[in-house]
Amino acid sequence: MRTGTAFIFLAAIAASQPAIAHDHAHSSSLPWTADPWILAPLGFSAILYGWGSLRFRARSPASRRSVVRQTLTFWSGWLVLAGALASPLHWLGERLFSVHMIEHELVMAVSAPLIVLARPSAMLLWGLPKTIRLQTGKALANKTVRRAWIFLTSGTVATLVHGMMIWAWHAPVLFDAAVESVPLHRLQHLCFFASAILFWWSVIWKTNRGLAAWHLFLTMLHMSILGALIALSPTVLYALQTRASVQWGLLPLEDQQMAGLVMWVPAGIIYAAVALALTALWIRDSGKGGAGGTRIVAR
DSSP, X not given: OHHHHHHXXXXXXXXXXXXOOOOOSOOSSOOOOOOHHHHHHHHHHHHHHHHHHHHHHTTOOSOHHHHHHHHHHHHHHHHHHHHHHHSHHHHHXXXXXXXXXXXXXXXXXXXHHHHHHXXXXXXXXXXXXXXXXXXXXXXXXXHHHHXXXXXXXXXXXXXXXXXXXXXXXXXXXXXXXXXHOHHHHHHHHHHHHHHHHXXXXXXXXXXXXXXXXXXXXXXXXXXXXXXXXXXXXXXXXXXXXXXXXXXXXXXXXXXXXXXXXXHHTHHHHHHHHHHHHHXXXXXXXXXXXXXXXXXXXXX
């Protein structure tokens, strides 16, 4: 009953508030984003997970320590996502390309892997009212849905989809269009987050660790190339995104260079670090025939 009431309340907020257009004027304050299309999904997920974790904890065979670790991991990822999309960082990202790139990397390279690592599906399901939970469970158990999920989270497919989303949305024409259009901007963030969830689910939970490290390396490589192309371009490629940078003490080309460096270096380090960690685990498990690797035998 509490969950149903919360659904109605958040839906009313989303329906009652108009979409907020991008305003490029300089402001002395850094406002939070009050876009209901961002706040409503964040609120729904928080309510579902919070209520579901309370109900699921009593029924879970896992140890209390494991449940606490899983819960902390989810909330860490959720807070990073909320901070990237609703905090003043989002408002500033609409005016500075470099900050916009930081926002995207927080969504794809920090929030998504944390949420995937927490495996929140059970908690989210238990947060639903019983009738809806049973219907949702049946829908998820459908053969077509399961096959689609297995296909989309296979290593090659997930890596290709994630890569295509990154390159397509960073095409200057499409990126600038997303800056000008609120619906396109929402779609851009949804594509980044959804494809990142598929990618990290494949890397963390499905793919052999050696192959997972390879997919991470490929993703790091093509993101570094894209970042380098943006950073080293002698001309401004993103005219609309960088047009307000002068108000913040940066030339448009400088703002673009900093954005490229964000994708090139810090994001690359995250993917490389995870790839190295998975490689180390793969080598360790290979030596003892673990699930994550193939036994190496000296003859």
